[in-house]
Amino acid sequence: xxxxxxxxxxxxxxxxxxxxxxxxxxxxxxxxxxxxxxxxxxxxxxxxxxxxxxxxxxxxxxxxxxxxxxxxxxxxxxxxxxxxxxxxxxxxxxxxxxxxxxxxxxxxxxxxxxxxxxxxxxxxxxxxxxxxxxxxxxxxxxxxxxxxxxxxxxxxxxxxxxxxxxxxxxxxxxxxxxxxxxxxxxxxxxxxxxxxxxxxxxxxxxxxxxxxxxxxxxxxxxxxxxxxxxxxxxxxxxxxxxxxxxxxxxxxxxxxxxxxxxxxxxxxxxxxxxxxxxxxxxxxxxxxxxxxxxxxxxxxxxxxxxxxxxxxxxxxxxxxxxxxxxxxxxxxxxxxxxxxxxxxxxxxxxxxxxxxxxxxxxxxxxxxxxxxxxxxxxxxxxxxxxx
Amino acid sequence: xxxxxxxxxxxxxxxxxxxxxxxxxxxxxxxxxxxxxxxxxxxxxxxxxxxxxxxxxxxxxxxxxxxxxxxxxxxxxxxxxxxxxxxxxxxxxxxxxxxxxxxxxxxxxxxxxxxxxxxxxxxxxxxxxxxxxxxxxxxxxxxxxxxxxxxxxxxxxxxxxxxxxxxxxxxxxxxxxxxxxxxxxxxxxxxxxxxxxxxxxxxxxxxxxxxxxxxxxxxxxxxxxxxxxxxxxxxxxxxxxxxxxxxxxxxxxxxxxxxxxxxxxxxxxxxxxxxxxxxxxxxxxxxxxxxxxxxxxxxxxxxxxxxxxxxxxxxxxxxxxxxxxxxxxxxxxxxxxxxxxxxxxxxxxxxxxxxxxxxxxxxxxxxxxxxxxxxxxxxxxxxxxxx
Numbered sequence: 001x002x003x004x005x006x007x008x009x010x011x012x013x014x015x016x017x018x019x020x021x022x023x024x025x026x027x028x029x030x031x032x033x034x035x036x037x038x039x040x041x042x043x044x045x046x047x048x049x050x051x052x053x054x055x056x057x058x059x060x061x062x063x064x065x066x067x068x069x070x071x072x073x074x075x076x077x078x079x080x081x082x083x084x085x086x087x088x089x090x091x092x093x094x095x096x097x098x099x100x101x102x103x104x105x106x107x108x109x110x111x112x113x114x115x116x117x118x119x120x121x122x123x124x125x126x127x128x129x130x131x132x133x134x135x136x137x138x139x140x141x142x143x144x145x146x147x148x149x150x151x152x153x154x155x156x157x158x159x160x161x162x163x164x165x166x167x168x169x170x171x172x173x174x175x176x177x178x179x180x181x182x183x184x185x186x187x188x189x190x191x192x193x194x195x196x197x198x199x200x201x202x203x204x205x206x207x208x209x210x211x212x213x214x215x216x217x218x219x220x221x222x223x224x225x226x227x228x229x230x231x232x233x234x235x236x237x238x239x240x241x242x243x244x245x246x247x248x249x250x251x252x253x254x255x256x257x258x259x260x261x262x263x264x265x266x267x268x269x270x271x272x273x274x275x276x277x278x279x280x281x282x283x284x285x286x287x288x289x290x291x292x293x294x295x296x297x298x299x300x301x302x303x304x305x306x307x308x309x310x311x312x313x314x315x316x317x318x319x320x321x322x323x324x325x326x327x328x329x330x331x332x333x334x335x336x337x338x339x340x341x342x343x344x345x346x347x348x349x350x351x352x353x354x355x356x357x358x359x360x361x362x363x364x365x366x367x368x369x370x371x372x373x374x375x376x377x378x379x380x381x382x383x384x385x386x387x
Numbered sequence: 388x389x390x391x392x393x394x395x396x397x398x399x400x401x402x403x404x405x406x407x408x409x410x411x412x413x414x415x416x417x418x419x420x421x422x423x424x425x426x427x428x429x430x431x432x433x434x435x436x437x438x439x440x441x442x443x444x445x446x447x448x449x450x451x452x453x454x455x456x457x458x459x460x461x462x463x464x465x466x467x468x469x470x471x472x473x474x475x476x477x478x479x480x481x482x483x484x485x486x487x488x489x490x491x492x493x494x495x496x497x498x499x500x501x502x503x504x505x506x507x508x509x510x511x512x513x514x515x516x517x518x519x520x521x522x523x524x525x526x527x528x529x530x531x532x533x534x535x536x537x538x539x540x541x542x543x544x545x546x547x548x549x550x551x552x553x554x555x556x557x558x559x560x561x562x563x564x565x566x567x568x569x570x571x572x573x574x575x576x577x578x579x580x581x582x583x584x585x586x587x588x589x590x591x592x593x594x595x596x597x598x599x600x601x602x603x604x605x606x607x608x609x610x611x612x613x614x615x616x617x618x619x620x621x622x623x624x625x626x627x628x629x630x631x632x633x634x635x636x637x638x639x640x641x642x643x644x645x646x647x648x649x650x651x652x653x654x655x656x657x658x659x660x661x662x663x664x665x666x667x668x669x670x671x672x673x674x675x676x677x678x679x680x681x682x683x684x685x686x687x688x689x690x691x692x693x694x695x696x697x698x699x700x701x702x703x704x705x706x707x708x709x710x711x712x713x714x715x716x717x718x719x720x721x722x723x724x725x726x727x728x729x730x731x732x733x734x735x736x737x738x739x740x741x742x743x744x745x746x747x748x749x750x751x752x753x754x755x756x757x758x759x760x761x762x763x764x765x766x767x768x769x770x771x772x773x774x
Contacts (some may be wrong), residue, residue, distance in 0.1 A: 030433050118634055119626065338438075
């Protein structure tokens with residue numbers, strides 16, 4: 001048996017030619033199969049099939065059909081996930097719905113969560129007449145009490161890569177009579193998840209899942225909560241019978257009730273190819289490979305002036321702090337390592353399990369070590385070449 | 388000068404081969420240019436450009452850039468329209484925002500509005516602690532009073548094709564201290580609009596605009612109201628500086644503040660090609676051509692057992708009532724006329740101004756007249772061949 005059962009997968013993606021692409025945590029590589037499904041959806045299903053494709057090409061069933069596929073990637077049941085809207089919109093829906101059934105006055109959220117989470121949750125709490133309380137992610141469990149209706153956090157921190165135990169937070173929340181809503185955008189596709197232990201989750205599909213830029217997002221609602229929560233955006237695609245054109249709303253069975261409007265089919269086509277590719281592989285194998293790719297990079301990197309801020313319990317990206325991070329990123333790019341920079345001083349290197357090879361991870365570590373040794377970025381910074 | 392200045396445009400679309408396609412009110416034909424922009428977005432911008440395309444390919448600016456293009460198609464100012472989300476989600480955002488600034492107890496909505504509008508508005512009113520009152524579209528102005536915070540209606544009725552005067556309703560609403568929210572999904576691209584007279588509007592881009600199946604939708608917010616209303620779904624794409632990753636929400640300038648999450652770029656690419664094609668043409672010329680195409684159909688049709696229910700003041704589709712409508716639709720399809728059926732008894736024929744030829748409109752009328760004369764659908768209905 002091969003020590004790397006997933007080694008054929010990088011060849012299933014369009015390979016970048018200008019360096020080692022370590023931005024799987026931002027926008028995943030395009031699966032070759034996605035190019036074909038997008039062409040088919042555009043040039044055949046739309047251009048030739050036209051309106052009949054809503055039935056003939058399975059467009060109507062896509063939110064639920066694809067949700068069931070994504071469910072298998074996160075350890076959820078088929079009827080617990082829908083593909084719909086964006087992460088921001090899904091977060092809003094689930095947060096409002098959770099607050100609606102729990103009159104307690106506080107929405108507790110992670111202090112340094114991804115900004116869209118902070119914005120959406122602050123506003124949702126305001127609309128529902130609640131107060132927002134924040135705590136560092138490590139302190140959320142201690143901050144749970146009888147004032148709290150809903151707690152929201154990210155499974156993997158977008159900046160540090162720290163992984164929180166979403167199942168543990170959910171258990172603690174349940175014991176305190178609190179609903180737990182997790183953003184798993186930076187986790188899905190890269191770490192092993194067991195959404196069967198969760199209450200609610202949202203996430204995007206364009207990072208490690210390689211679903212395409214701005215790919216439709218997902219919402220997970222546990223079966224238990226599906227009977228209690230109601231979608232605040234009661235659009236027709238979440239209706240039990242959209243084409244009955246009935247005057248009153250009846251939610252669809254299962255997670256499909258969390259859909260709202262008509263989904264962007266061309267974007268859905270890319271995502272479905274990416275989901276199908278992931279379904280060929282095992283979640284634990286993907287998680288192990290992502291971790292091992294990161295370790296390969298770290299070994300090659302050795303000791304440098306980059307200060308690692310990613311803890312041992314981590315997702316699939318590694319983050320380092322350096323006061324000249326922006327200049328270093330540009331120098332790395334010129335040297336063939338594509339990472340990103342988050343102000344004021346964080347460099348992120350993402351290790352997408354299906355798209356990267358171990359050779360690339362090692363080469364990226366070697367190059368980064370050499371760049372740090374050379375210190376050319378310091379010169380560039382002084383002369384103003386790097387912007 | 389040509390009597391049909393838009394005659395070259397049908398050739399700019401992929402032409403259906405199995406009949407005259409009269410479903411422009413449902414899903415518009417694919418512009419040939421959209422096939423190219425989708426390929427470019429998928430195979431170059433995503434697969435080759437990767438994350439750098441957020442800047443290099445103008446992905447970040449797309450909601451506002453494309454909103455400004457759509458604005459020109461509806462007589463709005465460039466900063467009054469954003470492309471984002473679906474019609475359902477945009478309707479929710481604007482309805483909640485309008486109710487938030489007006490404490491009056493009632494949301495007044497059109498009784499027989501498109502179902503997603505009914506569902507979304509009922510639920511939005513419930514969340515905001517308001518009561519829904521309904522009235523037929525012709526009675527909305529009379530139903531305006533000091534109890535009403537918001538009135539919602541469709542410019543063109545999805546079933547009958549009746550056109551309401553949105554500007555007149557808005558004027559009456561303003562006089563009564565009411566905000567007016569119009570769904571112009573069945574109007575945009577097909578009739579002349581002057582959104583400069585509106586308060587709020589939403590609509591989709593996959594019907595007459597030919598933006599692709601489930602194309603991202605739009606939201607129009609007048610400049611006056613932009614200073615007063617706040618997006619309830621405060622996602623990062625509506626933030627003034629999404630990449631500052633600031634902890635607090637600051638709305639972007641203009642209509643971009645009505646964006647929420649990351650837009651589906653591959654679907655946006657198709658839509659942008661469609662918008663660019665429309666921008667080559669004049670709104671009044673499009674509206675006149677849509678009307679004339681319908682008249683050509685009606686002339687060829689002559690008197691039949693189909694009972695026209697579309698009034699003189701109409702959008703670009705014509706609707707007829709017949710108790711055997713479903714069977715007639717199937718018979719028409721077999722004979723080369725593609726229309727649709729809405730239970731219990733409505734047949735709809737859409738006349739998209741840029742995609743249809745006058746020959747096609749006349750041929751569709753001739754075929755429909757012949758099918759109605761033959762009455763073969765009655766036979767099929769009896770023997771159960773038609774399902």
